[in-house]
Amino acid sequence: MTDLPASAPAPWRRRLHAASGRTVRVWRHRWFRNTRIGAAVALVSIAASIIGVMLFAHAGINVGPFRAEMSIRPTLVGGTEVDIPPLGSLHLDSHRGTLHLKVALGSLDQSRTEELIDNPTAISSAGDRAVEEVTAGVSRLALRTVGLAVLSAILAAALIFRSVRRTAAAGVTALVVSAGSIGLAAATIRPDAISEPRYEGLLVNAPAVVGDARRIADNYGRYAEQLQQIVSNVSRLYTTISALPVYEPAGNTTRLLHVSDLHLNPSSWGLIRTVVETFDIDAVIDTGDMVDWGSGAETSYVSSIPSIKVPYIYVRGNHDSVAIQSAVARQRNAIVLDDKVTTIDGVTIAGIGDPQFTPDKSESNAAGDNSGDELLTATGERLATTIRAGGTKVDIALVHDPAMAQPLSGLVPLVLAGHKHQRSVAMLPAPAPATPDPSASGSAAPSPSTSAAFQAPMPTRLMVEGSTGGAGLRGLEKEEPTPLSLSVLYFDENHTLKAYDDIQLGGTGQSNVEMQRNVIGIGEEPAPTATPSAPSSQPIR
Numbered sequence: 230m231t232d233l234p235a236s237a238p239a240p241w242r243r244r245l246h247a248a249s250g251r252t253v254r255v256w257r258h259r260w261f262r263n264t265r266i267g268a269a270v271a272l273v274s275i276a277a278s279i280i281g282v283m284l285f286a287h288a289g290i291n292v293g294p295f296r297a298e299m300s301i302r303p304t305l306v307g308g309t310e311v312d313i314p315p316l317g318s319l320h321l322d323s324h325r326g327t328l329h330l331k332v333a334l335g336s337l338d339q340s341r342t343e344e345l346i347d348n349p350t351a352i353s354s355a356g357d358r359a360v361e362e363v364t365a366g367v368s369r370l371a372l373r374t375v376g377l378a379v380l381s382a383i384l385a386a387a388l389i390f391r392s393v394r395r396t397a398a399a400g401v402t403a404l405v406v407s408a409g410s411i412g413l414a415a416a417t418i419r420p421d422a423i424s425e426p427r428y429e430g431l432l433v434n435a436p437a438v439v440g441d442a443r444r445i446a447d448n449y450g451r452y453a454e455q456l457q458q459i460v461s462n463v464s465r466l467y468t469t470i471s472a473l474p475v476y477e478p479a480g481n482t483t484r485l486l487h488v489s490d491l492h493l494n495p496s497s498w499g500l501i502r503t504v505v506e507t508f509d510i511d512a513v514i515d516t517g518d519m520v521d522w523g524s525g526a527e528t529s530y531v532s533s534i535p536s537i538k539v540p541y542i543y544v545r546g547n548h549d550s551v552a553i554q555s556a557v558a559r560q561r562n563a564i565v566l567d568d569k570v571t572t573i574d575g576v577t578i579a580g581i582g583d584p585q586f587t588p589d590k591s592e593s594n595a596a597g598d599n600s601g602d603e604l605l606t607a608t609g610e611r612l613a614t615t616i617r618a619g620g621t622k623v624d625i626a627l628v629h630d631p632a633m634a635q636p637l638s639g640l641v642p643l644v645l646a647g648h649k650h651q652r653s654v655a656m657l658p659a660p661a662p663a664t665p666d667p668s669a670s671g672s673a674a675p676s677p678s679t680s681a682a683f684q685a686p687m688p689t690r691l692m693v694e695g696s697t698g699g700a701g702l703r704g705l706e707k708e709e710p711t712p713l714s715l716s717v718l719y720f721d722e723n724h725t726l727k728a729y730d731d732i733q734l735g736g737t738g739q740s741n742v743e744m745q746r747n748v749i750g751i752g753e754e755p756a757p758t759a760t761p762s763a764p765s766s767q768p769i770r
Contacts, residue, residue: 266395273389274382274399278407279303281381286374290366297334299370304329307414320427325417327410328374330367371411378407482727483574483720484508487694489516489629489647490546494698498533500713501697504732505539508717512539512573516647516694517546517629520553522588528556534563540573542566545582546629546648554582566627568615576724579619579641580627581612583648602632609633613640624724631693639686643726645694652695652714652731654747659686690726692716695733 287300309323312333323330379400386392386399486504491497501513520527534541534557541563545554558565564573566580584604609628613636616623626637631646638657695714717730728748 267398270386270390270395270398271402273385274402275406277381277385277399278378278403281377282374282407285377286370288366288370288373290362290369297332297366299366300331300333301370301374302329302331303327307417323419324414326413328414330370374411375404375407378403481722483576483724484510485573485576485625485718485720486510486513487516487645487692487716487718488513488697489694490518490650490696491515491520491698492518492548492696493521493527493530494713495530495533497698497713498536500734501537501715504715504717505537508730510539510717513537513541514578514625514627514645515541515543516627516645517544517583518548518647519543519546519557521548523548523550523553523586525552528552531556531560531563534560537562540564542571542573542578542580542627544580544627544629547583547585547587549583550586568612570615570619570621570623575722576625576720577621577623578625578627579612579616579623581608581615581633583629583633584608605630605632606636609636613637616640624720631691634689634691638689641689642687644689644691646691647694647696649693650696650711651693652716652733653691653693655691655693657689657691659688692729 283302286302287298290297290299304327307322307324307326307329309321309330309332311319311321312331313319382399382403383396386396390396390399486501486508488497488501504510505513520530531553539562541557541560543554543557543563544566545551554565554567557563564571566578567582569581570577570579572578584607585601609632612626612628612633616626616637617640623641624643626634626641626644628634628637628644628646630648634644634646635657637644639660644657694716696711697713697715699711699713713734715732717732718726719728721727726749728746731743731745731747733743733745
């Protein structure tokens with residue numbers, strides 16, 4: 230404490246000295262000293278316990294055909310997280326307290342997986358054992374957590390205080406805190422939390438591993454049955470994926486994700502993000518109809534594009550207004566193609582927006598009026614002219630309506646489209662040879678290169694994507710909801726399409742997940758068909 234100046238009155242100096250003496254006596258008092266030591270021991274004990282638990286409190290268990298990793302970390306909200314790669318994760322409000330349980334389903338055990346494939350009845354038995362396996366794993370992890378907390382506290386206290394009594398006090402403190410935390414979690418456990426999960430990743434749109442939440446009751450017995458169903462469904466999904474044809478992309482492979490017709494479905498962004506991360510996607514291609522009505526209020530929907538974190542290439546659909554296209558262009562990772570060409574990872578891509586803005590197509594294109602088809606064809610020809618004028622080989626052309634694709638036949642090897650809300654792959658008819666100009670001299674013969682071009686035009690594959698947004702609200706108008714579709718395209722170092730994965734999730738209210746790998750050159754190639762421009766039995770709006 231600062232001394233008073235010598236000129237200060239003597240009574241003031243005596244009061245100051247007396248106050249200082251009382252402060253020193255309180256500070257040196259045995260009770261206060263013991264309190265300070267106790268607080269230091271508790272702080273060291275808790276800090277060491279947290280560090281030890283975060284670093285080492287994990288245990289591996291077998292759940293069905295999976296090798297699962299369970300871990301505990303300190304938190305303020307409790308709860309459980311179940312990671313199911315590559316589908317995403319489930320978040321359950323399973324308990325309160327200061328401990329968060331994480332369960333990560335890791336790799337499949339090859340021998341057990343082969344048993345499931347060869348003997349489908351083994352899947353049910355795997356589900357039956359799931360409750361016992363998870364219960365044993367959680368119990369073992371709880372004991373491990375308590376032991377690690379006590380051991381970490383004892384080691385830290387021994388190094389810092391170098392006192393047997395204080396080290397023992399730290400161990401007791403860690404025991405009380407860790408055991409109390411586990412006891413609180415056990416006392417507040419909510420078995421019915423499985424019926425109220427929060428999904429992230431692919432599971433946002435496909436809660437396939439949970440099944441029908443209406444079957445879940447509030448008692449532990451029914452919870453056990455539901456846990457068995459989780460294991461059974463995940464087992465079926467993984468065994469199906471393991472049977473896909475083998476195609477291992479090389480290190481120089483370019484991976485593009487084709488999405489289309491999101492139609493304002495907010496869950497589509499989580500689905501796209503998960504596929505981008507899981508498949509190491511280099512860029513996303515969106516062939517339009519991002520929204521429903523093209524209104525100014527819908528422009529906020531595109532603000533999720535930067536969360537994709539890879540280039541996002543977009544062409545306008547018939548539901549997307551110019552205002553929507555401008556909003557997409559303002560996103561930092563977006564590339565809008567409207568009669569333009571761009572290059573991503575060496576792959577050259579050209580695209581053009583839909584010339585029509587018809588958010589309610591039921592009120593446009595009256596019967597017998599083919600002006601809309603003529604406009605679509607003319608727009609496709611406009612893009613073909615741009616590609617020819619560029620003088621650079623284009624690897625992919627993007628349009629929204631497949632009716633725009635025919636003018637691109639023979640000019641590019643691949644055309645991507647959407648609009649139909651139904652996935653299809655076809656080879657476009659070869660372009661017709663140009664009609665000779667009658668005014669030209671009859672003796673003038675076509676050059677060899679021109680003649681060869683007409684004899685062997687480039688084959689053009691048209692890939693029409695389904696609706697990545699399940700057609701939005703329109704997907705609920707039919708008896709069966711529209712599935713959510715997207716495709717991963719693999720290009721080699723020559724920018725040639727070598728394979729593609731079709732991913733399809735059941736529509737709203739359904740829980741099936743399908744994935745099919747298609748390797749170019751293996752199996753029967755699609756035959757050339759007329760451009761799918763004719764209206765289907767279900768109108769596309």
